[in-house]
Amino acid sequence: MERGGDVAEMKEWCRSIPKIELHAHLNGCIRDSTLLELAKVLGEKGIINFADVEHVIRKCGRSLSECFQLFDLFHILATDHGTISRITKEVVEDFAADEVVYLELRTTPKNNETKGMTKRSYMKAVIDGLRSVDALNVSFSNSSERTENISSSTQNNYANCMERKTIHIRLLLSIDRRETTIAAMETVCLALELREFGVVGIDLSGNPIVGEWKTFLPALKYAKEQGLSVTLHCGEVSNKKEIQEMLDFVPERIGHACFLDKDDWEKARVLQIPVEICLTSNLRTERLSTIDLHHFANLHKGNHPLVLCTDDTGLFSTTLSNEYYLAAATFGLDQKDVLRLATNAIEFVFGGSEVKKALRGIFGDSARKLAEVFPSWKSLGGEDVKVQIKSLR
Ligand SMILES: CNc1ncnc2c1ncn2[C@@H]1O[C@H](COP(=O)(O)O)[C@@H](O)[C@H]1O
Numbered sequence: 001m002e003r004g005g006d007v008a009e010m011k012e013w014c015r016s017i018p019k020i021e022l023h024a025h026l027n028g029c030i031r032d033s034t035l036l037e038l039a040k041v042l043g044e045k046g047i048i049n050f051a052d053v054e055h056v057i058r059k060c061g062r063s064l065s066e067c068f069q070l071f072d073l074f075h076i077l078a079t080d081h082g083t084i085s086r087i088t089k090e091v092v093e094d095f096a097a098d099e100v101v102y103l104e105l106r107t108t109p110k111n112n113e114t115k116g117m118t119k120r121s122y123m124k125a126v127i128d129g130l131r132s133v134d135a136l137n138v139s140f141s142n143s144s145e146r147t148e149n150i151s152s153s154t155q156n157n158y159a160n161c162m163e164r165k166t167i168h169i170r171l172l173l174s175i176d177r178r179e180t181t182i183a184a185m186e187t188v189c190l191a192l193e194l195r196e197f198g199v200v201g202i203d204l205s206g207n208p209i210v211g212e213w214k215t216f217l218p219a220l221k222y223a224k225e226q227g228l229s230v231t232l233h234c235g236e237v238s239n240k241k242e243i244q245e246m247l248d249f250v251p252e253r254i255g256h257a258c259f260l261d262k263d264d265w266e267k268a269r270v271l272q273i274p275v276e277i278c279l280t281s282n283l284r285t286e287r288l289s290t291i292d293l294h295h296f297a298n299l300h301k302g303n304h305p306l307v308l309c310t311d312d313t314g315l316f317s318t319t320l321s322n323e324y325y326l327a328a329a330t331f332g333l334d335q336k337d338v339l340r341l342a343t344n345a346i347e348f349v350f351g352g353s354e355v356k357k358a359l360r361g362i363f364g365d366s367a368r369k370l371a372e373v374f375p376s377w378k379s380l381g382g383e384d385v386k387v388q389i390k391s392l393r
């Protein structure tokens, strides 16, 4: 990994392998260029001061609280339905360009009376955005490959459909920690209503120093009872009591987990709760002083279920392949380890058995093709991974 050629080959390897993204916030993944364009328009209308906003958007390395200030700005910039659809389309295109084959995109449904926006109409705009992607086959139905969920232009041209990349998308609705119990319950009910449009679960996110666990618990419990999967931002800041309560809830995954202590990790290990690891996000928001101290190392060593994710590609100027490369470069992973990590993520998706089967097929095909392209692949144990993929079927 130290020589230039090796670095370039590993970066290319991380880019070219199929990947699964399980922790990405829609509005945190807005392209900088789109954000600046939106800000400029609002500046011209005198709604914001463009010069101030430009400085904030271009700033690198923000504290966690600065990130949440920026999210408030994002929400001002992206309030109308058309913009939400556009952002969704671009985010999907960007993940697909990075060889993401399955994306679980999470977003917080928003009410905005002045714009005539309700949580339901916000989600309709997101779903319209998925439908408007025309350069890819977008499959976002729970009942898998139903053609009505493949973008309309694709249906018109079967030959094109076969040539295009396919990206499987599922949606998680986020409860913001500023919300009340009733608002959280509304989001869960909306998620249940939108199951046929690929909504598979609920996320709890937002500023981790705001709100109390007991406020969200009734809605999260209800979500679970109704068969929705639940993932929680857990231990993003130090909060022993809340971390314990969250683990006792037994979510299907947790995000970040930066401030779990020994007992908490033991509980997570016994319960085998998969952890969504967001290296760049944790580093940029100063959850740790240097990346080599990240809990990824211990979890990986202990074979704890984990998945590398981006959190907010736009906010942190990262990609999923960059996260894989960062993990490889920091923790000494070889190509075999990287592909195994990417493949293991199949087991933690909320999309159900049909999509898992499809993903196993994609990873199996890709392992065969990559073996031809990368000369070092065979000596690095490509055969092992192929065997592993087979045994997962
Ligand atoms: C940095 N780590 C993080 N910790 C907690 N919550 C985060 C987050 N990054 C993003 N969000 C949550 O996602 C929203 C933006 O996307 P949506 O408007 O929902 O699409 C933010 O407002 C915040 O609530």
Ligand SMILES: [Zn+2]
Residues within 6 Å of the ligand: 023, 025, 205, 233, 255, 311
């Ligand atoms: Zn997050």
